[in-house]
Amino acid sequence: MLKVLLIDDDVELCQMMAEYLGAEDFKMEIAHDGEEGARLALAGSFDIVVLDVMMPRLNGFDTLRLIRASSQLPVIMLTAKGDEIDRIVGLELGADDYLSKPFNPRELVARLHAIQRRVAVRDETRKQPTDEVLRVGKIAIYPAERVIEWRGTPLEITTSEYSLLEVLARNAGRVVSKADLFLQGLGRPETAYDRSIDVHISNLRQKLGTLDDGRSPIQTVRGTGYQFIPT
Amino acid sequence: MGRLFWKIFIGLSLTFLIVSAVIGGMVYLHEHSAKADEGFMHDKRADFLVGVTANALEYGGEDGAKALFKQWPERRGATVLVVDADGNDLIGRAVPQGSLAEAVDALVEGDQAASVRKVRTPVGNDYILFSPMTADVPPHLRKGPPPPPIFPVLLLQAFGALFTSFLFSAGFAVYLSRPIRYLRQTSRRLAEGHLDARVTPLLAKRNDEMAELGQDFDFMATRLQTLLNAQRQLLHDVSHELRSPVARMRLAVGLAQQQPEKLEAALSRIERETERLDELLGQILTLSRLQTDMSQEVKETISLNELIEDILQDVNFEAQAVGSKVIFKSNAEASVEGHYELLHRALENVIRNAVKYSPEGESVEVSLDKNEHNLITIQVHDHGPGIPETELEAVFEPFYRVSRQHKTEITGHGLGLAIAKRAIEKHRGNVNLSNAPQGGLIVKISLHK
Numbered sequence: 232m233l234k235v236l237l238i239d240d241d242v243e244l245c246q247m248m249a250e251y252l253g254a255e256d257f258k259m260e261i262a263h264d265g266e267e268g269a270r271l272a273l274a275g276s277f278d279i280v281v282l283d284v285m286m287p288r289l290n291g292f293d294t295l296r297l298i299r300a301s302s303q304l305p306v307i308m309l310t311a312k313g314d315e316i317d318r319i320v321g322l323e324l325g326a327d328d329y330l331s332k333p334f335n336p337r338e339l340v341a342r343l344h345a346i347q348r349r350v351a352v353r354d355e356t357r358k359q360p361t362d363e364v365l366r367v368g369k370i371a372i373y374p375a376e377r378v379i380e381w382r383g384t385p386l387e388i389t390t391s392e393y394s395l396l397e398v399l400a401r402n403a404g405r406v407v408s409k410a411d412l413f414l415q416g417l418g419r420p421e422t423a424y425d426r427s428i429d430v431h432i433s434n435l436r437q438k439l440g441t442l443d444d445g446r447s448p449i450q451t452v453r454g455t456g457y458q459f460i461p462t
Numbered sequence: 463m464g465r466l467f468w469k470i471f472i473g474l475s476l477t478f479l480i481v482s483a484v485i486g487g488m489v490y491l492h493e494h495s496a497k498a499d500e501g502f503m504h505d506k507r508a509d510f511l512v513g514v515t516a517n518a519l520e521y522g523g524e525d526g527a528k529a530l531f532k533q534w535p536e537r538r539g540a541t542v543l544v545v546d547a548d549g550n551d552l553i554g555r556a557v558p559q560g561s562l563a564e565a566v567d568a569l570v571e572g573d574q575a576a577s578v579r580k581v582r583t584p585v586g587n588d589y590i591l592f593s594p595m596t597a598d599v600p601p602h603l604r605k606g607p608p609p610p611p612i613f614p615v616l617l618l619q620a621f622g623a624l625f626t627s628f629l630f631s632a633g634f635a636v637y638l639s640r641p642i643r644y645l646r647q648t649s650r651r652l653a654e655g656h657l658d659a660r661v662t663p664l665l666a667k668r669n670d671e672m673a674e675l676g677q678d679f680d681f682m683a684t685r686l687q688t689l690l691n692a693q694r695q696l697l698h699d700v701s702h703e704l705r706s707p708v709a710r711m712r713l714a715v716g717l718a719q720q721q722p723e724k725l726e727a728a729l730s731r732i733e734r735e736t737e738r739l740d741e742l743l744g745q746i747l748t749l750s751r752l753q754t755d756m757s758q759e760v761k762e763t764i765s766l767n768e769l770i771e772d773i774l775q776d777v778n779f780e781a782q783a784v785g786s787k788v789i790f791k792s793n794a795e796a797s798v799e800g801h802y803e804l805l806h807r808a809l810e811n812v813i814r815n816a817v818k819y820s821p822e823g824e825s826v827e828v829s830l831d832k833n834e835h836n837l838i839t840i841q842v843h844d845h846g847p848g849i850p851e852t853e854l855e856a857v858f859e860p861f862y863r864v865s866r867q868h869k870t871e872i873t874g875h876g877l878g879l880a881i882a883k884r885a886i887e888k889h890r891g892n893v894n895l896s897n898a899p900q901g902g903l904i905v906k907i908s909l910h911k
Contacts, residue, residue: 241706241709241710243710243836244706244709244713247710247713247714247717247731248713250717251716251720252716254721255720259479265757285702287863311701311702311705332705333705333708333711333712334709334710334712335712335716336712336713336716336717336720337716413663
C-alpha cells in the first residue's frame with residue numbers, strides 16, 4: 232500500500248482527498264502547512280508527497296527545498312492552472328511531477344500509480360540484487376540501487392531524473408522521442424503544454440556538466456526528442 | 463535625427479542668415495552714408511557754379527560774392543561754400559570739416575581743378591571754393607573713397623557667419639529635440655509593457671520645463687505601475703480564490719462517482735461550494751465597481767437608522783442560531799446622500815464580520831451618533847479576538863486574512879473589509895479599526911451628512 236503525505240492548507244479539500252484516495256487504497260496522512268509537512272516528510276516513511284504551491288507562511292516551493300535538502304522522496308506539486316512559471320520552478324527545484332489545481336481526482340490517482348510503479352520496480356530490484364551494471368560512456372548505472380555514477384561519483388538525482396537518464400542511457404546514441412520518455416521515464420502519457428521532460432532534462436544537464444569537447448552529454452534533437460552521447 | 467531636429471535646425475539657420483544679411487546690409491549702408499559729409503561735388507553743374515562764384519569773388523571781391531549769393535536761390539546740391547584761411551565761410555554757413563579737407567587735398571594734388579578753386583580777391587584774401595557733398599546726393603556724383611571691395615573679405619565673413627549659425631542651430635536643435643526623443647523612447651517602452659521605464663535618469667542634467675515634464679511623466683508611470691500591479695495582484699488573488707471552491711467541487715464529483723452511496727453528501731457539498739462561489743463573485747463585482755468612477759450613478763437620501771435596522775433583522779436571524787445577538791443603540795436620526803446598495807454592503811460586511819468573530823452567546827453592539835458638526839459615527843464593537851496591532855491596516859487589502867490559527871468554521875474571502883472601506887470612502891467617509899482595551903474589535907465608521 233502506497234503511503235502518501237498530503238500538504239495543503241485547504242482543510243476541507245484535504246479531508247475530501249483523504250477520503251477519495253483512501254478508497255483507492257492509498258494510506259493517507261495530512262499536513263496543513265509547509266513546516267509541519269516538511270517535518271513529516273523527512274521523519275515518516277512516506278512513498279510520495281503531494282504538495283500544494285499556494286500556502287501561507289512557508290509556501291510549496293520553500294517546503295520542497297526543505298525536503299530536497301536531505302531527501303529524494305518523490306513529490307507531486309499542485310500548481311495554479313495556467314501558471315507555467317510555477318510548474319517549471321517546481322520541476323527545477325526537484326519535483327517529480329505536477330498537477331494543476333483544480334484537478335480531476337482520477338488524474339491524481341493515475342499520477343500516483345505511475346510513481347507507485349517506479350517505486351515497485353525499485354523495491355523489486357532491491358529484493359533481488361543483481362550485479363548488473365550498465366556502463367555507457369562515462370556513466371555507470373546500478374539499477375539495483377537506482378544509483379548513477381558520472382565520472383566515478385554518484386549523482387544526486389530524483390527518481391524522475393534517474394528514470395529518464397536510465398531510459399536515455401539504455402538507448403545511448405539513438406534518439407528517444409518525448410512521448411517515449413514520458414511513457415518509459417515518467418510512466419504516463421504526454422499532456423498538452425507539458426514541459427516536464429524539458430525541465431527534468433535541463434536539471435540533468437546541469438548535474439552532468441559537459442563532455443570533454445564542451446557539449447552536453449544529452450543532446451536535443453529538434454522536434455523529435457533527446458539523445459545520449461555514449462562517449 | 464528626427465524631423466523636429468531638422469525643423470528647428472533649418473528654421474534657426476534661416477533666421478540667423480536673414481537676420482545677419484539684414485544687419486550686415488544696414489551696417490554697410492550706414493558706413494557709406496556716414497561719409498556723406500566728406501567729399502565735394504564734382505559734376506558739371508558744380509564746376510559751373512563754383513566757376514561763377516569764383517569769378518564774382520575774383521573780380522568783385524567779398525562784396526561781389528555776397529551780392530551774388532543774395533540773388534542765388536538756395537537749392538539742394540547747389541551750395542557753393544567760400545572758405546577763408548581760418549576755415550570759416552564767407553557768409554557764416556557751417557563748413558563740413560571732412561569735405562574741406564578733401565577739397566584742400568584735391569587742390570594740392572591738382573586734379574578736379576574745375577570743381578575746387580582757390581581764389582585771391584582784389585584785396586589779397588585767399589578763399590577756397592567748393593560745393594560740399596550732402597547725404598541726399600546720389601552716390602555716382604560723389605567724390606569719396608571707393609566702396610570697400612565685396613571680395614574676398616565679405617565672402618569670408620559670410621562663410622564664417624554661415625558656419626557659426628549652422629553650428630549653433632545644430633546644437634540648439636539637439637538640445638531641444640533630445641529630451642523629446644527620450645520621452646518618446648520611454649513612453650514606447652512603457653507601452654510595450656516595461657512598466658519600470660523612467661525618463662528622469664536620462665534628463666538628469668537638465669533643470670527646466672523639459673525636466674519637469676519628465677518628472678510628471680515618471681510620476682504618471684509610477685502611478686500606472688502601482689495601479690497595474692494592484693490589478694494584477696487582485697486578478698491573481700481572485701483566480702486563486704475561485705480555484706479553491708472549484709477544486710473542492712471536482713473532488714466532490716469524484717467522490718460521488720467513486721462511491722455512489724455518498725451521492726447525497728457530495729451534492730450538498732457541491733451546493734455549498736456553489737453558494738460560496740456565487741457570494742464570492744458578488745463581492746468581486748462590487749469591488750471592481752467601487753474601483754471605477756461612480757460619479758454618474760444616482761444618489762439618494764438614505765436613513766442610516768433604517769438601513770442598520772434592516773441589516774440587523776437579517777443578521778439577528780442568523781445570530782440567534784449560535785446564541786448571539788446584535789444590539790443597536792442610536793441617539794440621533796442620521797441620513798446621508800449616497801448609494802444605497804454600497805452602504806448596505808459596507809455596513810452588512812462589518813456587522814456580519816463582528817458576529818462571525820464573536821464567541822457564541824456574546825452580543826455585538828452597534829451604535830450611531832451624530833455630533834453638532836453633523837459628523838455621523840457608527841461603531842461596531844464585537845467581543846472576538848481582535849486583530850494584531852501590526853495588521854490593523856493590512857486587513858483592508860483584498861483577500862488579506864489575519865494570520866491567526868485557522869479556525870475551520872470561519873469562512874470568507876477577505877473581501878468584506880476591503881469593500882466596506884472603499885464604499886465608505888466613496889461617501890467621503892473613513893473606516894478605522896482599533897482593539898478595545900477590554901477585548902474585541904471596534905470598527906468606527908465616520909460619515910458626513
